[in-house]
Amino acid sequence: MPLQGLLGNNHASKPLMIEVRTQWTDLVRRTVERLMSEMDIDAELPSDALVAETPPNSELGDIAFPLFPLARVLRRNPAEIAERVAELINERGEGVGGEPGAGETVGGQATAAGPYLNIKLDRPGLIRSVLRGVSKAGAEWVRSTALGGSRIMVEFSCPNTNKPLHLGHLRNDALGESVSRLLDAAGASVRRVNLINDRGIHICQSMLAYLELGEGQTPESTGRKSDHFVGDWYVEFHKLSERDPSAKDRAADLLRRWEQDDAEVVELWKRMNRWAIEGIEQTYRATGVRFDAVYYESDTYRSGRDEIHSGLERGVFYRDDDGAIWVDLEDVGLDRKVLLRADGTSLYVTQDIGTAIARYRDWPFDRLIYVVASEQRYHFAVLFTVLGRLGYEWAENLFHLSYGMVNLPEGRMKSRQGTVVDADDLLSDLTGLAKNEIVSKGREAEVDDIERTSRDIAVGALHYYLLSTSPNKDMVFDPAESISFAGNTGPYVQYMGARISSMIRKSEGYELLPTEEIDVSLLSLPEEWDLMKAVADMPAVVANAAATNNPSIVVAALYDLAKQFSRYYHDHPILTVNDVGVRSARMALARSVAETLKGTLPLIGVPFLERM
RNA sequence: GUGCCCAUAGCUCAGUUGGAUAGAGCGUUAGGUUGCGGACCUAAAGGUCAGAGGUUCGAGUCCUCUUGGGCACGCCA
Structure with a gap:
């Protein structure tokens, strides 16, 4: 995956269709105001009176303005208003002037359809503008400056080091990575951060089992992927503690020794953590996930304490009789929470407070997005409120991107019943199936690297599936x-x-006109117009998905584009059409679809493949 | 008990800040392709948008209540 953000952004502008819609909305507004002054109506046009919509089909037009809200202000039937406004726009030939292309806008014609004012865009104008834009920017066509360089930090993944990743992590990773790429594509400056949960009693439990039963085995000696190797000992611990309940005490003892920096325990902890993290990083590489900074809880778990103490001195918090420090959030419906234990040790919230402050210091952000399961809504409500009360103004820029659970058709995944879907197993199953598909279609010779291609298909299938549902839903x-x-x-x-x-590879055997000689008016079929609009709209879709942290919008738009193209090339010859002008124009359209796919698929974690 | 989230076709999901006839995929049924790769294309059947009120010119979308499901409410993470 090329790091597009580092390649510079030679296509630096607002998404074309957003510009077009904005300018048409302005024109319609000005025209309505003119109409109002002609009618001697002295009233203010509400700012939300005109909203640009999309008509149900292209025959009606390309942009629609429902005029119902104007009826009250103008005291006229909306259909009459639509007629009159359309006339005014057309007779002046205003058509949102300017030469289309190069960030300029696109002209068109207004028509009234009952209470709707529809705009039919100048087709050759828009097509020319899009083809020019794509041929200049290539796959970067879908990128924009919509978010204007704002600094956004995204936290996601946050694995434990006592077991390998499972299906739930895959949704988290897919979302975090996709949101990061979308934000980047929409012009934000993005920093991806991870937080490794590498301390605590659960970590010591796998350590204990390994210590007592491991007999010096290693991932290398057993041929087991290293994070699974560690996870196996976590499972062994639970078996052990069933037949020997005192094992829990011995694990707790390990934790105490760890906190006292016992050299032997720390050594074992380091070794097993390295195994776990190395294994998890292999899975990240396989799925294309990466981070700009990795924080370790073992480093940060103490850092919130000072903040809590300083908050206590300032009277933001209070101390209980037994010494624990509390915050009272009942006034905002969040109950009371302990922030620091009586023995002075940190809790989950304590360390998250410290981590957030450290992160802001490391890289001051305009926004920090936590990609964390919806179960933790309460936790983040508390965290954000506490940071605000500590006086950090940036606390209002913290955002919990809460996503729903991943269930199986039988119901919730349960580790005790062994129904947890392991990430690596799932990926390797999917890869095997993709490989079978390639072999059964006799395409082994066509793809240069069957292993890689199979994995790219598997990863694509998985990410597409996980991101097609809106994040907040189970x-x-x-x-x-x-x-x-x-x-x-x-x-x-x-x-x-x-x-x-x-098709593009084969096009070398055909005569094609250079881009600047292409006659766009030859792209006159309705389905060609719809395809070009889908291409034209993609940068706006990407920007919208970034602004709303919702990759599923992009998934839907990609499917729509692919399906439209599939139908089109099924029904119409492209490369094999006789007329060189038509052939060239259609190939340019096909290329623009390919570049759009190439630029957009990676934003949802689906690799673009030249061959499969 | 209190709070938050969810409910759309048999199943899995979309549904643009409230706008024109609620859409896909899977599955079912019936078809298509002398072509640039059939991981394809077309069509049919399938809906009381959980239910009831309300706001609005207009509600799948907003508000209230009810029902059903999920999650949270630890000095766990």
């Missing part, structure tokens, strides 16, 4: 459905990219 993960590569799936969209890539 979702059902049906393994049988996720392995399907047909219909509304990642591989389907990848396939469209591969098909066009194949």
Whole structure:
């Protein structure tokens, strides 16, 4: 995955369709105001009176303004208003003037359709503008400056070092990585941060089992992936403590020795953590997840304490009889919370307070997004409120991107019942299925690296599936459905990219006109217009998804684009059409679709494939 | 008990800041392709948008209540 953010942004502008809509909205507003003054109506036009919508189909137009809200202000039937406004716009030939292209806008014609004022954009104008933009920027076409360089930190993943990643982490990682890439594509400056949960009693439990039963085995000696190796000992601990309840005490003893920096315990802890983290990092590499900074809880767990003490001195908190420090949040409906134990040791919130402050110091942000499961809503409500009361103004820029649980068709995953779906197992199953698919289609010779291609398809299928549901909703993960590569799936969209890539490779054998000689008026079919609009709109879709932290919008738009193209090239020849002018224009359209897919698929963690 | 989230086709999900006839995929049924890769394309059937009120010119979308489901409410993380 190229780090697009580092390649510079030679396509630095607002998304085209946002500009077009804004300018048309302004024109319609000015025209309505003119109409009002002609009618001697002295009233203010409410700012939300005009909203640009999309008509149900392109025959009606490309931008729609429902005029119902104007009826009251103008005391006229909205259909009459629509007629009159359309006339005024057309007779002046205002059409939001200017030469289309290069960040300029696109003209058009107004029509009244009942109470709706519809705008039919100048098709050759928009098409020319899009083709020019894509040929200049390539896949970077979908990038924009919509978020104007704001500094956004994204925290996600946050694994434990006592077990490997499972399906729930995969949703978290997919969301965190996708949101980061979307923000970057929309012009923000993004810093991805991870927080490794590498301390606590659960970590010591796997250590104890290994210590007592491990007999010096290692991941290397057993051939086990290193995070799974550690996870196995965590499972062993639970078996052990069932037959020997005192094992829990011995694990607690390990924790005490760890906190006292007992050299032997720390040594073991370091070794097992290294195994766990190395294994988890392998999974990150396989799924394309990466971080700019990694924080370790073992480093940060003490850092919140000073803040709590200083808050206590300032009277923000209070001390209980037994010495524990509390915050009273009942006035905002959040109850009372302990922030520091009586023995002075840190809690989860304590260290999150310290971590947030450290992060702001390390990299002052305009916004910090925590990608964490919805179970922790309460925790983050408390965290943000406490930071605000400590006087940190940036506390209001903290945002919990809360996502729903991943369930199986049978219900919730339960570790005790062994129904937890392991991330590596799932990936390798999917990869195997993708490989079978390639072999069964006899395409082994066509793809340069079958292992890599199979994995890219598997990762694509998985991420597409996980991101197609809105983040805040719980979702059902049906393994049988996720392995399907047909219909509304990642591989389907990848396939469209591969098909066009194949066409582009073959185009060398055909005569094609240079870009500047292409006659865009030859792209006159309705489906060509809809395709070009889908391409034109993608930067705005990306910007919108970034602004709302919702990759599922992009998933839907990609599927729509792929499906439209699939239908189009099924019904119409592109490379094989006889007329060189038509052929060139259609190939330019196909290329613009390919570049759009190439630029957008990675934003939802789906690799773009030239061949599959 | 209190608070938060969710409820759309048989199943899994979309549904633009409230706007024109509620859409996909899977599954079911019936079809298509002398072509640039069939991981394809077309069509049919399938809906009381959980229920009841309300706001509005207009509600799947906003408000209230009810029902059903999930989560949280630890000196765990």
